[in-house]
Amino acid sequence: MKKMLKTGAFLLLLLFLLVQLYRPALNIKQGQAGSAGFVQFYRPPLAVGNILANSCYDCHSNNTNYKWYQYIQPVQVFTQGHINSGKEVLNFNEWNNYPNRKQKRLLQSIKKQIESKKMPLNSYTLLHRNARLNELQVKTLINWFENQISLN
Numbered sequence: 001m002k003k004m005l006k007t008g009a010f011l012l013l014l015l016f017l018l019v020q021l022y023r024p025a026l027n028i029k030q031g032q033a034g035s036a037g038f039v040q041f042y043r044p045p046l047a048v049g050n051i052l053a054n055s056c057y058d059c060h061s062n063n064t065n066y067k068w069y070q071y072i073q074p075v076q077v078f079t080q081g082h083i084n085s086g087k088e089v090l091n092f093n094e095w096n097n098y099p100n101r102k103q104k105r106l107l108q109s110i111k112k113q114i115e116s117k118k119m120p121l122n123s124y125t126l127l128h129r130n131a132r133l134n135e136l137q138v139k140t141l142i143n144w145f146e147n148q149i150s151l152n
């Protein structure tokens, strides 16, 4: 019995080491400031830009600020899945390339996601505690997005 446990533990360790060999590409684009795109487009107050960068850019921009454990498998694969689907629907860096209709729809969608507390994802804020939005941050964002929507 003891020997079986030892063999099992060894096999698990081996499997863990083997999956580390799998290295999907990281979401890092050198030379592209995290604030390019959306912030250049609207020039929002610093506070708005900072909150978005801090709470949203890890999944909705071309640069993710990885934590050490996100380089480890299978965490990295899980992280990459979120980044891929997040960027596909909304990439703040690509904002200026979006057609006007899409920008309008996204402004509404962003406001809705923040209001309903769906974003940032709970599975993310569990470990990225400083990305959680407090009441003041939510208010700041909602006010700005509402205003922007009325101007569009």
Ligand code: HEC
Pocket: 052, 055, 056, 057, 058, 059, 060, 081, 082, 083, 085, 086, 089, 090, 106, 109, 110, 111, 113, 114, 119, 120, 121, 124
């Ligand atoms: C951990 C990754 C992650 C973070 C952080 C994150 N999102 Fe998302 N977001 C996603 C994913 C994945 C989707 C795709 C839809 C889904 O599965 O919910 C998404 C979808 C969205 C959508 C829907 C787009 C559409 O097509 O209408 C909006 C808007 C959005 N996010 C805004 C935000 C905002 C604003 C923040 C910051 C306050 C944020 N997200 C933070 C991963 C993330």
